[in-house]
Amino acid sequence: MEDTHLADTSVDDIRPPRASIGAIGWLRANLFNSWFNSLLTLVIAYALYQCIPPLVRWAFIDSLWTSTGPECQAADGACWSIIPANFRFIMFGFYPYEEQWRPAIAIVLLVSLLIFSQYRRNWKKYLFYIWIGGLVIMGVLMKGGILGLTPVETTQWGGLPLTLLLSVFGLTAAYPLGIVLALGRQSRLPAIRSLCVVYIELIRGVPLISLLFMSSVVFPLFLPEGVSLNSILRAQVAIILFTAAYIAEVVRGGLQGMSKGQYEAAEAIGLNYYQTMRLIILPQALKIVIPPSVSILISAFKDTSLVVIIALYDLLKTTQSILGDPRWMGFSPEAYLFVAMIYFVCCFYMSNFSRKLERELDTGL
Amino acid sequence: MPQTQPSLSGTETPSKASLWYDPKVRAVLYQIGAMAMVGMLAYYLMSNTMANLERQAIATGFGFLDKQASFEIGESLISYSSADTYAKALVVGALNTLLVAFIGVVLTIVLGTFLGIARLSSNWLLSKLAAIYIEIFQDIPVLLQLFFWYAFFYEILPGPRQAITLFQGVFVCNRGLIFGIPAAHPAYAYMAIAFLAGCVAVYLIRRWARQRQDRTGQIFPLIRVAAAILIGLPLITWWLAGAPTAMDVPELKGFNFIGGVSVSPEFTALLLGLVLYTAAFVAEVVRAGIQSVSKGQTEAALSIGLKPGQVLNLVILPQALRVIIPPLTSQMLNLTKNSSLAVAIGYPDFVSVAGTAINQTGQAIEGVALIMAVYLIFSLSTSAFMNWYNKKTKLVER
Numbered sequence: 001m002e003d004t005h006l007a008d009t010s011v012d013d014i015r016p017p018r019a020s021i022g023a024i025g026w027l028r029a030n031l032f033n034s035w036f037n038s039l040l041t042l043v044i045a046y047a048l049y050q051c052i053p054p055l056v057r058w059a060f061i062d063s064l065w066t067s068t069g070p071e072c073q074a075a076d077g078a079c080w081s082i083i084p085a086n087f088r089f090i091m092f093g094f095y096p097y098e099e100q101w102r103p104a105i106a107i108v109l110l111v112s113l114l115i116f117s118q119y120r121r122n123w124k125k126y127l128f129y130i131w132i133g134g135l136v137i138m139g140v141l142m143k144g145g146i147l148g149l150t151p152v153e154t155t156q157w158g159g160l161p162l163t164l165l166l167s168v169f170g171l172t173a174a175y176p177l178g179i180v181l182a183l184g185r186q187s188r189l190p191a192i193r194s195l196c197v198v199y200i201e202l203i204r205g206v207p208l209i210s211l212l213f214m215s216s217v218v219f220p221l222f223l224p225e226g227v228s229l230n231s232i233l234r235a236q237v238a239i240i241l242f243t244a245a246y247i248a249e250v251v252r253g254g255l256q257g258m259s260k261g262q263y264e265a266a267e268a269i270g271l272n273y274y275q276t277m278r279l280i281i282l283p284q285a286l287k288i289v290i291p292p293s294v295s296i297l298i299s300a301f302k303d304t305s306l307v308v309i310i311a312l313y314d315l316l317k318t319t320q321s322i323l324g325d326p327r328w329m330g331f332s333p334e335a336y337l338f339v340a341m342i343y344f345v346c347c348f349y350m351s352n353f354s355r356k357l358e359r360e361l362d363t364g365l
Numbered sequence: 366m367p368q369t370q371p372s373l374s375g376t377e378t379p380s381k382a383s384l385w386y387d388p389k390v391r392a393v394l395y396q397i398g399a400m401a402m403v404g405m406l407a408y409y410l411m412s413n414t415m416a417n418l419e420r421q422a423i424a425t426g427f428g429f430l431d432k433q434a435s436f437e438i439g440e441s442l443i444s445y446s447s448a449d450t451y452a453k454a455l456v457v458g459a460l461n462t463l464l465v466a467f468i469g470v471v472l473t474i475v476l477g478t479f480l481g482i483a484r485l486s487s488n489w490l491l492s493k494l495a496a497i498y499i500e501i502f503q504d505i506p507v508l509l510q511l512f513f514w515y516a517f518f519y520e521i522l523p524g525p526r527q528a529i530t531l532f533q534g535v536f537v538c539n540r541g542l543i544f545g546i547p548a549a550h551p552a553y554a555y556m557a558i559a560f561l562a563g564c565v566a567v568y569l570i571r572r573w574a575r576q577r578q579d580r581t582g583q584i585f586p587l588i589r590v591a592a593a594i595l596i597g598l599p600l601i602t603w604w605l606a607g608a609p610t611a612m613d614v615p616e617l618k619g620f621n622f623i624g625g626v627s628v629s630p631e632f633t634a635l636l637l638g639l640v641l642y643t644a645a646f647v648a649e650v651v652r653a654g655i656q657s658v659s660k661g662q663t664e665a666a667l668s669i670g671l672k673p674g675q676v677l678n679l680v681i682l683p684q685a686l687r688v689i690i691p692p693l694t695s696q697m698l699n700l701t702k703n704s705s706l707a708v709a710i711g712y713p714d715f716v717s718v719a720g721t722a723i724n725q726t727g728q729a730i731e732g733v734a735l736i737m738a739v740y741l742i743f744s745l746s747t748s749a750f751m752n753w754y755n756k757k758t759k760l761v762e763r
Binding site for chain 2: 019028031033037040041044045082178188189190191192195204205206207208209212213214217218220221222223224225298302305306308309314320323330332333336337340343344347348351
């Protein structure tokens with residue numbers, strides 16, 4: 001900044017040599033600045049020339065967008081028709097066809113809540129109540145049974161709402177548990193500390209799929225006779241238990257980032273443990289860990305796709321099951337690319353948000 | 366607040382109140398309370414489980430391990446048939462998991478390092494391509510990527526008759542990846558021995574070179590000598606043993622390839638998915654590690670007269686690796702844990718074999734416990750190794 005200030009006043013305006021500015025200068029500096037880089041550029045350019053045109057041809061020029069399955073079989077290009085033809089099943093699974101406006105509204109509500117929450121000026125106490133209200137409305141919309149809405153069994157939930165529900169609700173419910181675990185791990189009481197350490201390390205050491213297996217085959221055995229939880233709820237419990245261990249580690253990072261002076265000052269003004277944590281430590285520690293928490297939300301969002309393995313109809317499973325339809329057999333790449341795009345857009349948006357937040361919250365300490 | 370509280374409760378004797386407000390007593394009480402709650406929860410779950418198991422007449426214990434498994438496993442590193450026991454089937458599964466994890470880790474480190482360096486390249490095209498790769502592959506669930514590659518093998522690739530030739534003798538088709546290997550010859554066993562001997566020799570030379578450098582300051586060209594020994598010794602052995610050149614090349618006979626080595630589509634898809642996904646994360650780790658070494662370090666090293674190779678070896682890498690290794694380890698563990706997704710595309714890894722065992726015997730608790738135990742062993746042994754490594758490479762502050 002200071003350099004430009006000086007340059008404005010004292011140095012004559014001499015333009016740099018033509019070869020180092022403009023398009024040619026840019027090319028020289030970024031693509032051909034040494035013989036090795038020049039060679040590399042040529043090789044990459046050739047490789048791209050070999051790959052891109054056939055791909056574009058497949059995806060856009062020769063592709064079909066609104067045809068039937070058999071027409072696709074005859075064509076050379078991509079068969080994107082598989083998406084519009086099965087769009088509502090991919091999105092909503094076995095949710096009753098006439099009622100699908102309800103999960104659609106629930107998704108819109110959730111997405112607008114998420115977008116609303118990303119602005120820091122909205123980070124007030126009422127945001128918490130808005131979220132509670134929003135989640136209740138979403139629950140009512142999905143489940144029905146009151147206000148003249150036809151009840152829909154949770155076993156019929158599927159598609160994108162299920163994916164979003166499992167990840168967002170999983171993170172929300174796992175957060176308090178994660179905070180308790182993190183505090184427990186920092187505790188001076190050996191029994192409580194070791195309980196938390198064992199839990200966190202145990203969960204982090206095993207793959208999510210083993211917990212999902214547990215939820216589908218072992219949880220039913222844990223419950224007393226006559227009580228049963230449906231499979232979505234059991235998977236949700238497994239995801240919460242899993243995510244909590246990762247949140248605990250993130251929160252622990254925040255707690256360790258607090259300087260000792262904060263604890264001592266709190267003690268000096270006579271606050272007890274709970275007051276210290278609630279009023280002094282956690283508000284600061286949790287602020288530090290917002291960006292890594294968004295990363296956990298991203299992984300939770302991606303990891304919910306694992307419920308495919310215990311046969312829940314999430315976004316990935318609904319897509320996979322239309323591929324079993326003989327009319328649409330053989331178009332897996334198109335269908336998977338579509339779902340990949342949904343996941344990518346969501347995760348990319350969230351990770352950019354997390355990076356932006358990290359820059360904003362970075363107070364330089 | 367401790368001081369005001371006793372006066373509120375009025376009639377209580379001071380000694381009793383002070384006992385309750387004694388931090389040590391409280392600590393013990395809290396801990397007993399927490400343990401009791403966990404114990405009660407465990408007891409409640411156990412008693413429910415016992416009642417349920419009894420009602421459904423499910424056997425308990427690990428006795429089933431000795432029984433006949435009576436299911437086939439598609440791929441196995443050791444000889445296995447459906448007449449073998451569950452225990453052996455599980456060993457086959459664990460070995461398959463280890464195989465895919467080991468090869469996956471090696472390939473991931475290679476690809477991830479390449480991408481990380483490419484991301485920092487001064488070549489705009491290369492750096493942007495690496496950035497696009499990293500962003501795309503990080504943001505798509507690994508399971509979806511596995512499904513994609515699996516579908517790629519079964520739907521896009523042609524049958525063996527129209528197999529695509531990648532290189533001379535390397536084919537891909539919907540039966541997997543098929544490539545030629547040198548035909549069996551005792552020379553290769555000798556070469557392996559020569560290579561091991563070379564490793565020992567390099568280790569000894571390295572120790573000697575260090576001692577000499579400490580004593581006299583003379584630098585020994587270790588890397589060049591080591592490369593010469595590690596490549597030269599096996600080559601000389603190969604030549605002495607008669608220089609066998611015969612290859613076991615796959616040939617198309619009827620509807621399939623005969624000869625060579627064929628890797629199943631399941632394994633290839635799993636490996637491809639895991640490696641491409643994890644490499645994106647490793648690339649970020651490598652990039653952060655390289656960027657963590659400030660430019661002043663390079664300049665200082667150059668100014669005291671080190672050659673560029675020495676700068677990299679003695680100054681940059683030791684500092685960058687200290688930043689890279691811990692997150693790299695956790696990525697490697699992630700890869701190992703994600704290899705359990707093999708069950709979704711039918712590769713017989715440990716989870717998949719244990720899942721079959723659970724379905725056949727109904728002994729879910731034991732099965733899930735085994736799965737968790739095996740992954741915990743992987744994780745804990747890796748982190749033990751990494752703790753040792755971290756301690757060894759820790760910054761010694763003077």
